[in-house]
Amino acid sequence: MADAVNETAWIVGFLIAGAVVVVVVLLLGTIIYLGRRIERQAREIVAALEQTRENTGPLWEVQATNLVARELLADARRARSALGG
Numbered sequence: 001m002a003d004a005v006n007e008t009a010w011i012v013g014f015l016i017a018g019a020v021v022v023v024v025v026l027l028l029g030t031i032i033y034l035g036r037r038i039e040r041q042a043r044e045i046v047a048a049l050e051q052t053r054e055n056t057g058p059l060w061e062v063q064a065t066n067l068v069a070r071e072l073l074a075d076a077r078r079a080r081s082a083l084g085g
Helices: 002-082
Strands: none
16 A cells, blocks of 8 residues: 555656646747747847938938038028129
8 A cells, every 4th residue: 555655656746747847848948939039029120220320310411401501591692782682
């Protein structure tokens, strides 16, 4: 009788250990999958940010363009007044 109880305890122990291993493997697989997904999304974000930087580069020149436009306007006004207009 003691041998049967001891054998049952071993079987239960192995089943519990097997269940724990299965849970750990599933969790590890999930972590690896999510890590790869995050990496892919991070690469897409970096690519989008680089494209945004390229697309918004000319905006930094707006101030210089406005300065030139003001100078042109001032010169045009001076030319008009010099011509008597």
